[in-house]
Amino acid sequence: MIAILEQGLLLALAAMGVYISFRLVDLPDLTPDGSYIVGGAVAVVLLRSGHGWVSATLLAALAAGAAGFITALISTRFRIHTLLASIMVMTGLYSVAIRVMNAPNLPIPRFSTEKILSYEQVVGKTPLDDILGGIGNLQYESQGMKAVTVPFNNKADGHDLILIASLLLFISFLFWLFLRTELGTMLRGYGRNRFAVKVLGVNPNLFALMGLTVANFLVGLSGALFSMYSGFADVNMGTGMVVVCLASVILGEIIFGSREVAYGLFFPIVGAVVYQILLTLAMKYGYRIGFKPSDMKLLTAMFVVSVIAARRLKKSEVTV
Known part of the structure; x- marks a missing residue:
């Protein structure tokens, strides 16, 4: 159960980002499918190059934020719909991630092999050199890799859960404070009525750039x-991320109903945890009804479509 909560809270960070773009600033953005990959790729490469996990995480998040900024810049500068702009950026980020890792996937070394040397590497020759006559010193390059320090121990002892939950609550609290400021109020106002923000003498493009970047x-x-x-x-780890995060946001909205707690920031957090629990239950017991793990994203897409359609129909009935 602890591992499920840990993965759900990690998903909640991405779901919060999708909530900001789709709900808070009302801009359909598919860039997260690519920025999620870029974040992981940059972090792993920096860790392998000797950076600490804090700086690697921050730089990876900034790289992903730059992708959102580019999407908003293309949309506002060239008057291209955000959806189309995000599709182009998302497609390009796939190649960017491969170029960053120089491979389609890249592991994080957990054990150091740098000090493991063979006899030939120590003495500079093979045992047969003395018998057959030296053929010259052999040069060997160590292929070892330093062990990388990460904040997670994957022991399901509560350490990782506390760390992830603390980070998530800290980020949520900071963003909640920001939304209470004048600039944050304008950002929320931009999502509700962009023309009203323009009347106040503020360039609405600023909030598009800010929203998608964050x-x-x-x-x-x-x-x-x-x-x-x-x-x-892995370059495929972000596939369908937007749909999964939207499902998490919708689940949170269904659970909270009309109560908008902390500007709705708890919708994606609670929804992501519930989604992860449902995913685990489906993978564990779904075989009894012929369910396969590969069907989960199809069911997620169907869930999102059905909920949106049900809301549309409900609104139309109320209007009539």
């Missing part, structure tokens, strides 16, 4: 932490 920053942060938690980064 949203993808959180998604990249989630990707970086998940890569450290799982021990690897």
